[in-house]
Amino acid sequence: MARKTGSHSDITGPKIRAEAQRLFARHGFAAVSMRQIAAAVGVQAGALYLYTPDKEALLFDLLRSHMEELLAAWEAEPRGAGARAALEQFVRFHIRFNLTRAEAVFLSYMELRNLSPENFAVIEALRKRYETELEAILKAGQAEGAFLLPDTKLATMAIIAMLTGVNTWFREGGRLSRETVETIYWDMVRKAVGA
Amino acid sequence: MARKTGSHSDITGPKIRAEAQRLFARHGFAAVSMRQIAAAVGVQAGALYLYTPDKEALLFDLLRSHMEELLAAWEAEPRGAGARAALEQFVRFHIRFNLTRAEAVFLSYMELRNLSPENFAVIEALRKRYETELEAILKAGQAEGAFLLPDTKLATMAIIAMLTGVNTWFREGGRLSRETVETIYWDMVRKAVGA
DNA sequence: ATGCTATCTGAACAGCCGTTCAATATCAAA
DNA sequence: TTTGATATTGAACGGCTGTTCAGATAGCAT
Structure with missing residues (x-):
């Protein structure tokens, strides 16, 4: 054969x-x-x-594709006016997008250490770019007086960790719909940033 | 020899x-x-x-010890009066304790899938017990009118994810001290729960 | 129908895996 | 000093690892 x-x-x-x-x-x-x-x-x-070419390249391909699709999807997202609308957009987008790609998100958080230093740097740079998107929203909101934050960098990390955490417990057909979860998280984020 | x-x-x-x-x-x-x-x-x-007895038991021992020490340490923590004081205590405790045991925390989040179903259930039960400690505080605060939350269960998951996230970026000797980070996170959590 | 290229097999490579166990050296008590 | 318990070695077990490659078949253009 x-x-x-x-x-x-x-x-x-x-x-x-x-x-x-x-x-x-x-x-x-x-x-x-x-x-x-x-x-x-x-x-x-x-x-x-x-x-x-080898096993690691297979993993790297999966991680890079995921991060690039995440960034592309966020850039394609319609943007409302003002920092507050942008933040709501980000919160809802992050939860929605990550829930539809649970496996890829999981991989991106768990398997980074199996990458060579060069490949790790590539993924880290993409992740950083995504974080910077959120931080830019927070800084703009701070500047226009819409948010009241002690530290935009920490708020960025806190919000992303909080939102990504949804993936660990959310189950389709559970107590709450995805939209309801989005709304509840948006409510908590909104309050946390003082908006 | x-x-x-x-x-x-x-x-x-x-x-x-x-x-x-x-x-x-x-x-x-x-x-x-x-x-x-x-x-x-x-x-x-x-x-x-x-x-x-085998490799998995070695991992299980590490995870169980960590979870039991986490619960014991929290129970030994001095408790202030009122939900608001209790929540601040929890926030500061979680960040402080987890930062001193970064390796064990990392393991507890990453290696659960390498446990047998029985051992997994044991760790999950301990984790659940810890989450319930926080949820009890949130429920009490809700009841006494100190907090305003759309959903205590989601708030529990959101806060724990947010706090645990500190471990992924915090570095001793960095821009902010551990105490400052605690304070900033407490500020965000406090606002998020409407207190 | 022919020939070329894309696709896959199956065997082989050297090396590492978790685990067991008889043999043996050290330690602690008598 | 003798004796028994404790702690460790080193070899061995069958099996699995990532990766390579010559050989063989299927699809496609001519």
């Missing part, structure tokens, strides 16, 4: 990334073997190397 | 736990081998099994 009927890189490639993401998120990068990923895809381990 | 001069279970035992915690936190549970831990302790791999 060699090439399989119906085989196509347009199908196998994405399938590998999808299964890798699922398995890495579920068991952790180090705990998942290339043979497990291959089995999930329905292929032998050697075939994976047509699509990635 | 067999037994080493100066060898003692009172020394080797704690040393194994300390090195395991350090290595697990640094590289991840799955990525660290028993031989690496043994080498860090200065012993052969086989000797570890005088102190733990």
Whole structure:
């Protein structure tokens, strides 16, 4: 046996990334073997190397794609006028976007240490760019007198941690809908920044 | 060679736990081998099994000890009168305690999935107990009219996520002292709960 | 129908994994 | 000084690891 009927890189490639993401998120990068990923895809381990130079590159690709899609989605988001509207937009966007990509978010927080220093720096830079988006909103709000904050840098970190935390407990079909959660978190954030 | 001069279970035992915690936190549970831990302790791999039945039990021990010490420390904390004082106490305690045990906190958040279902349930129950401590404060504050919260359960999760997030960026000797950070976070939490 | 290219297999590589255990050296008590 | 308990080694177990590659088949353009 060699090439399989119906085989196509347009199908196998994405399938590998999808299964890798699922398995890495579920068991952790180090705990998942290339043979497990291959089995999930329905292929032998050697075939994976047509699509990635090595295991770490597979992880890096997932993390970088996620961060770039996060930034692109935020930039494509409609922006209201004023810092207060922008902050509400950010809060709702962050919760909504992250909930639809729970596995990727999980990976981005858990598996950074499995990256080489160079790859780690790339992801860190993207994450920093995203944080700066929020900090810019907080600084603008502070300047226009809409917010009252002791420290915009700390507020940035606090708000992002708080919002990302939703992913750890939210379950579809639970007590509260995603929209309700967004609203409740927005209420707490709004108060916290003194708006 | 067999037994080493100066060898003692009172020394080797704690040393194994300390090195395991350090290595697990640094590289991840799955990525660290028993031989690496043994080498860090200065012993052969086989000797570890005088102190733990297997690798997972080593991790479980670290997580359970941490959670129990966290709960014990909180219970030993002096309690002020009223929900507002209690909440400030909690905020400052959580940041302070977690910063002094960064490795254990990191492990407790990252390595839960490497536990067997039974062991996972034990840690989850301890974590739940801790969360309930905060929620009780929020409920009491709500009842006595000190706080104004849309949902105490969500506020609990939001506050804990926000506070634990400090561990990801705080560095000793950085721009702000631990006490200043405590105060700033307390300010944000206080506003968020409407107090 | 032919030939080229894309895709995949299956075996092999060297090395590491968690764990067990008989043998052995040290320590502490008698 | 002898004896028994304690602590450790070092080798061995079967199995899994990431990665490479020659060989083989499927798809596609001619």
